[in-house]
Amino acid sequence: MTNSELFAVIRTKISEVSEIPAPEAKAGAPAHEGKPYRDPYLFVSCPAAKWTDLSRLLKEDPQLDFDFLVMVTAADYLTPEPKMEAIYHLYSFKHRHKIFVKIPLPRENGSVASVISLWKTADWQEREVYDMYGMKFSGHPNMKRILMWDGFPGWPLRKDYAHIPDRYDD
Amino acid sequence: MTTEVIKLQGADLQTEEMILNLGPQHPSTHGVLRVILKLDGEVITGADLDVGYLHRGTEKLAENRTYPQMLVISDRWDYLSAMSNNLVWCLAVEKLLQIQAPPRADYLRVIMVELNRIASHLVFFGTYGIDIGAYTPFLHAFREREKILDLFEEVSGARMTYNYIRIGGVMADLPADWIGKCRSFLEWMKERFPEYDTLLTGNPIFQDRTKKIGVLTKENAIAYGVTGPNLRGSGIKFDLRKDEPYCSYDKFQFDIPVGQDGDCWDRYWVRMQEMKESVKIVEQALDGLPAGEPNAKVPRILRPPHGEAYAQLEAPRGALGIYTISDGNDKPYKVHVRAPSFINLTMLQEILIGQKVSDVVATLGSIDIVLGEVDR
Numbered sequence A: 001m002t003n004s005e006l007f008a009v010i011r012t013k014i015s016e017v018s019e020i021p022a023p024e025a026k027a028g029a030p031a032h033e034g035k036p037y038r039d040p041y042l043f044v045s046c047p048a049a050k051w052t053d054l055s056r057l058l059k060e061d062p063q064l065d066f067d068f069l070v071m072v073t074a075a076d077y078l079t080p081e082p083k084m085e086a087i088y089h090l091y092s093f094k095h096r097h098k099i100f101v102k103i104p105l106p107r108e109n110g111s112v113a114s115v116i117s118l119w120k121t122a123d124w125q126e127r128e129v130y131d132m133y134g135m136k137f138s139g140h141p142n143m144k145r146i147l148m149w150d151g152f153p154g155w156p157l158r159k160d161y162a163h164i165p166d167r168y169d170d
Numbered sequence B: 001m002t003t004e005v006i007k008l009q010g011a012d013l014q015t016e017e018m019i020l021n022l023g024p025q026h027p028s029t030h031g032v033l034r035v036i037l038k039l040d041g042e043v044i045t046g047a048d049l050d051v052g053y054l055h056r057g058t059e060k061l062a063e064n065r066t067y068p069q070m071l072v073i074s075d076r077w078d079y080l081s082a083m084s085n086n087l088v089w090c091l092a093v094e095k096l097l098q099i100q101a102p103p104r105a106d107y108l109r110v111i112m113v114e115l116n117r118i119a120s121h122l123v124f125f126g127t128y129g130i131d132i133g134a135y136t137p138f139l140h141a142f143r144e145r146e147k148i149l150d151l152f153e154e155v156s157g158a159r160m161t162y163n164y165i166r167i168g169g170v171m172a173d174l175p176a177d178w179i180g181k182c183r184s185f186l187e188w189m190k191e192r193f194p195e196y197d198t199l200l201t202g203n204p205i206f207q208d209r210t211k212k213i214g215v216l217t218k219e220n221a222i223a224y225g226v227t228g229p230n231l232r233g234s235g236i237k238f239d240l241r242k243d244e245p246y247c248s249y250d251k252f253q254f255d256i257p258v259g260q261d262g263d264c265w266d267r268y269w270v271r272m273q274e275m276k277e278s279v280k281i282v283e284q285a286l287d288g289l290p291a292g293e294p295n296a297k298v299p300r301i302l303r304p305p306h307g308e309a310y311a312q313l314e315a316p317r318g319a320l321g322i323y324t325i326s327d328g329n330d331k332p333y334k335v336h337v338r339a340p341s342f343i344n345l346t347m348l349q350e351i352l353i354g355q356k357v358s359d360v361v362a363t364l365g366s367i368d369i370v371l372g373e374v375d376r
Helices: A003-013 A048-060 A122-133 B002-009 B058-063 B067-074 B082-097 B103-132 B136-156 B178-190 B192-201 B204-210 B218-223 B229-233 B264-287 B340-345 B357-367 B371-375
Strands: A042-045 A068-077 A083-091 A098-105 A111-113 A136-138 B018-022 B034-040 B043-050 B307-315 B318-326 B334-338
Touching: A003 A042, A003 A048, A048 A098, A048 A111, A068 A122, A068 B318, A068 B334, A098 A111, A122 A136, A122 B340, B034 B357, B043 B357, B058 B067, B058 B334, B067 B082, B082 B103, B082 B307, B082 B318, B103 B136, B103 B178, B103 B192, B103 B204, B103 B264, B103 B357, B136 B178, B136 B192, B178 B192, B178 B264, B192 B264, B204 B264, B204 B357, B218 B229, B229 B264, B229 B318, B264 B357, B318 B340, B340 B371
Parallel strands: A042 A098, A111 A136
Antiparallel strands: A068 A083, A083 A098, B018 B034, B034 B043, B307 B318, B318 B334
């Protein structure tokens, strides 16, 4: 299926989902900056409240059938407005199509539904995102740090993370 | 007298769960990995994995380095196949910059990555033998790997952290008569495979220790996001070199070995066959090596336009991916490494349950993890 057909299938079931348009060159940007690049897959934005419905649809609808969760990550933005995004990349072995889902969240106390019941690989990947960005995944049975140690101060991959000097700095 | 009778009947026998720590410092964990096993007698009822001992904050480092500088750090993820790491980083940055490496660079990249795949699988072959209790294969495997590392040393100057594949091409063209040395190595290597079969593959003790052990079903393999030889061992024919060819992999003839049962034996067998396929690919690449420049024209200071890219390739351990966001600066805004070892290791907590303690090391070894990549 093409991207627009994929999006039409999703849109008929969940109307809150919107397509993220490909980035365009900023007006007045110098020529040497070149054209912005984005992979030719479908990028959708989904409100956090609808992610449970959308994830189930993506996994279980026979036309979509996204059975493989490739990766989970997040991105942190301070400008233009402070926000975070949880990013899911899915793939279908049967139909060979791909999708990126981005879920906008507030920077403080952001929470998104865990998809561990649909894709077991979300277990560690969501823990890693929590570890690095501090966003909670509700419904995850073991939501604690994975790469950093318990009691580590702060969320390392946030853009306003400040390193506190400790005994390893010398 | 009476107490003895009761004990025989088992009425007051106190049985309790035992906790056994495997690692973090244990040779069979292939690095610093801690597995907390819950045991009922000799049967495993639960396995908690503790990772992160080798965490170096790659993704944070990437945000503070320019694109070419990050290439040096990419060597340190999966240090047994640094060429794949170099390549995936270059593919991601080339996507953002929208440049294409010339055909000669593509072929050189394929040669290096495939030689590195053989070297990486040889380490698996050797260490897996040690895990099971056979020491000799290790010596054979490292003798062969040494020859590959010598070849790499000639082209890149390094034995483990190559930094050879660069954005837009490769570091330098091949040295004189390198192709001849590589060909004679391949010929020599082909005769080693039957030796391996007599050493380990055909050994009945080895087969008993691996067959029907650590079974990963097709459904679980997909649910756990497993890729690479582990996925193919479970009977799913998926290989990014065939399914989403990059670097002109579509020009080469090779097979994708696939297992049936998803047990340790199948994962082992798939890797052994993959080495033979890699030899075929390198031979074809040497035959068809195009003439020309090994480097594309790349600006001195890389400032990719704002945008995002996901690049992935078939590393020896599975699908290695880079997701990067550029904001137009000379440093990436965000980098995420989809490390196959990290994701493959997740399945261990499920497939260990119900097995005996003695099979833990056999199962862990068959997943073939590199802790540098798990923790990044």
